[in-house]
Amino acid sequence: MRKQLFIALVAVFALAFALPLVAADAPADGLKMQSTKKPVVFNHSTHKTAKCVDCHHLVDGKENFQKCGTAGCHSTDAADKKKADSYYNVIHSKKAKMSTCISCHAEAAGGDKAKKKELTGCKGSKCHP
Ligand code: HEC
Ligand code: HEC
Numbered sequence: 001m002r003k004q005l006f007i008a009l010v011a012v013f014a015l016a017f018a019l020p021l022v023a024a025d026a027p028a029d030g031l032k033m034q035s036t037k038k039p040v041v042f043n044h045s046t047h048k049t050a051k052c053v054d055c056h057h058l059v060d061g062k063e064n065f066q067k068c069g070t071a072g073c074h075s076t077d078a079a080d081k082k083k084a085d086s087y088y089n090v091i092h093s094k095k096a097k098m099s100t101c102i103s104c105h106a107e108a109a110g111g112d113k114a115k116k117k118e119l120t121g122c123k124g125s126k127c128h129p
Contacts, residue, residue, distance in 0.1 A: 027052075034069045035076045035087055040127050054099060101127075 032039035047055075056065050059073075069076040074087040081088045084096065091101045105119035118126045 033091075034067070036128070038128070050104070057098065 027044035029043040029045050031042045031044075033042055053063070056063065058064070059066075066073065068074045068090060069087045074085055074090050075083065076087040080086045083089065084093070089096065089100070090098075093100050094103050094106060096103065102120055106116070109115035109119045117124070122128055
């Protein structure tokens with residue numbers, strides 16, 4: 001009985017420590033963004049030059065890895081589309097104070113027309129193929 005309890009405790013501790021480590025060390029590829037008929041696929045492996053906190057900005061001073069469209073965060077409602085912090089705008093705005101997907105892509109493409117189409121275009125871009 002004691003031995004089983006000990007094993008259970010060890011397992012609980014191992015999980016408690018291992019989970020955050022796994023989450024922090026191996027951010028995934030092939031993540032499907034919300035809101036579009038054909039989901040936009042986000043890959044961490046193509047974004048290694050950015051810091052985690054650039055995208056996973058702090059919430060109440062704490063690191064967070066919730067989905068951008070989590071209730072109470074960036075609204076995916078069509079009616080909220082024009083709000084500065086809507087899901088649409090935190091992805092597409094070029095005027096936002098913080099870096100958005102598109103503002104960084106525009107910077108990365110610079111004057112290169114082909115790259116601009118790939119990284120900041122709509123249909124036929126790498127985001128919306
Ligand atoms: C260029 C932006 C960007 C950077 C940099 C970034 N992430 Fe992410 N991350 C995302 C997006 C977008 C999602 C998916 C969010 C959604 O579904 O709404 C995500 C999801 C995640 C998730 C949860 C989903 C999963 O299954 O993996 C974890 C954990 C995560 N990221 C960890 C990290 C860590 C750790 C780093 C730094 C090493 C990092 N991310 C860097 C944009 C980024
Ligand atoms: C800090 C800058 C930065 C931010 C923020 C950023 N990206 Fe990127 N992204 C890049 C760069 C640079 C490339 C080009 C990488 C290459 O060509 O090797 C890229 C490439 C891509 C690609 C094409 C490559 C692939 O993985 O299929 C997609 C799709 C993409 N980004 C989606 C997103 C989404 C969605 C977000 C917002 C959640 C985002 N990016 C935010 C810098 C950024």
